[in-house]
Amino acid sequence: MVVLAFVAISPPAFAADDMALEQVVLVYRHGVRSPLPGEIQVDEVHGRAWPAWPVPPSILTSHGREGVMAMGRFDRQWLSGAGLFPSRGCPVAGSVGIWANTDQRTIASAQALADAFAPGCGLKVGHLPQGAADPVFNPVASNAVEWDGHAALATIQRETKGPDALTAQHRDAMSAFGRVMGCVAGDSQPACVPAAWHGTLAMGADGKGIALAGPIADTSGTSEAIIMAYLEGKPMADVGWGRVDAATFRLLSQLHSLLFDVHARPSYVADRVAAVLSGRILAILDDPQAPRLNVFVGSDNNIVALASVLGMHFEMSGYGKDDPPVGGALGITVWRSRSDGHRIVRVVYQAQTPDQLRYLRPLTKDEPPARQELVPEACKASLSHCDLDKVLDVLRRSAAHRRG
Known part of the structure; x- marks a missing residue:
């Protein structure tokens, strides 16, 4: 398979020297796991066996952990290069927030990201008890949204x-x-x-x-x-x-x-599947005291629903259209003008190519993960930038479907 390299994130095109990266929200999909119970619905038609896995069903593998850690190390590289964090040492207390869904694979992936982003710093991963229904990632099952x-x-x-x-x-x-x-x-x-x-x-x-x-x-x-x-x-x-x-x-x-x-992806479904997550992101982006980096680690459906709410499609290197790559992240980056304080948004998708993950190739500035810049529907009429307020309005409409 072909590896496509994309440069790490850079300031918005207009008045680039005036723009400072202020906040980043990354919504990650967990790393490589063994098949879920019941996931395989069709067997090889002539009776050939499926391969064995080194871990029980649905568990993050050691290979999957290494792949996630590669992304965590790369996140530290590009965020330090953009001036959001120092390149070495532990981040300032409260500057990083990490929240994971309650599956083993999501908790373990989130911890791998934390350990790689800030080695030896003991970054904590927040999550509800393992196996509980977290409204952030499972709002319908947890009865956290209106649903018909x-x-x-x-x-x-x-x-x-x-x-x-x-x-x-x-x-x-x-x-x-x-x-x-x-x-x-x-x-x-x-x-x-x-x-x-x-x-x-x-x-x-x-x-x-x-x-x-x-x-x-x-x-x-x-x-x-x-x-x-x-x-x-x-x-x-x-x-x-x-x-x-x-x-x-x-x-x-x-x-x-x-x-x-x-x-x-359908509008009624996306608005509700993403409602609580939208509310959390809305609160983060609307709070100047929020952590500089917020990471949510969930599953593919969480990313697709959020992308749908924002009116975006994606197609990452090696994958089909709108299929979230394993261990990849949808990122919302907020930039502030140094001269007038105006805040704008850039949305990016970053993920290892299939071969980068299969062979655990190191991710560097010269050989980064694949990256695609996305434009929210509310911003497509703008030729130069996407105002933060436009994104907040979209998230607000989705979050309105929460109960209570």
Whole structure:
């Protein structure tokens, strides 16, 4: 796979020498983990076994921890280069805030980021008890937002045209999935037969959740298990039974992301999935006394929902459109004019390429992670900058869906 390098963040283009980096919020996805329970929905059609993992299901691996630490070290490099932190030593007390979701993989990833960002400094990671439902990352499950399952279903159907319409746009990815699963002429399993690629979308049995069945539900998690095997550095014979190359990796990533087109990106869903996180970010950006760096460590759906709220799409090196790379981060950076105090925002996505993570390549100024600059919908009419107030207004609208 090809490594694409992007330079670390620089001041906004207009009056660059007048702009100082003031605050950064990074929303990270956890590092490489073993497959989740029930994640694999389709087996190799001729009975070949899935590879074994060195840890129980859903756990951050040692390789995953090393990959996350590489990002933490790089964050210290570019933030010190931008003048937000010294290049060495411990940050000033209260200048870094880190909050993680309650899964082992998110807590461990957050601690790895902390340890790499400030070695030996004992940066603390905040989180609720392991396994609890944290409203920041799971607002619907924790009943922290107003939620109408029928309204959600109607929005999903209207904005996606249904699961079959989504699948129809990615028949090349479905075909690639079939090849990886071992389909050959004459095989009759659903993954091998295009005529069987039909899904359903309905209300869940509880009257609140969304029940998705069919090829998107079947291929998303299964593809992710193969993606994780590649990123873990497993021998290629154990990555999709030796049937995955760079192009196939990207297509599997595209299938993985289709699940978010149902469960995270549609407007009604995104506004609520991101509501509590939006509120937390809103409070941080509106508080001059907040930590200079705030890090949230959650999952892919948290990033997709926040990106949707802000009206942004992304496509990172090696991955499919809108699929959050493992161990990558969506960043909101706030810059202040030294001359008049005006504050503007730049949004960036940074993540290791698949090969950087697979081979644990050191991240440096000369060989940084991939990076994409994103423009919130509210700022697309501006040719030079994005006013902070415009971003705050968008976050405020999402946060309004919180209960209480």
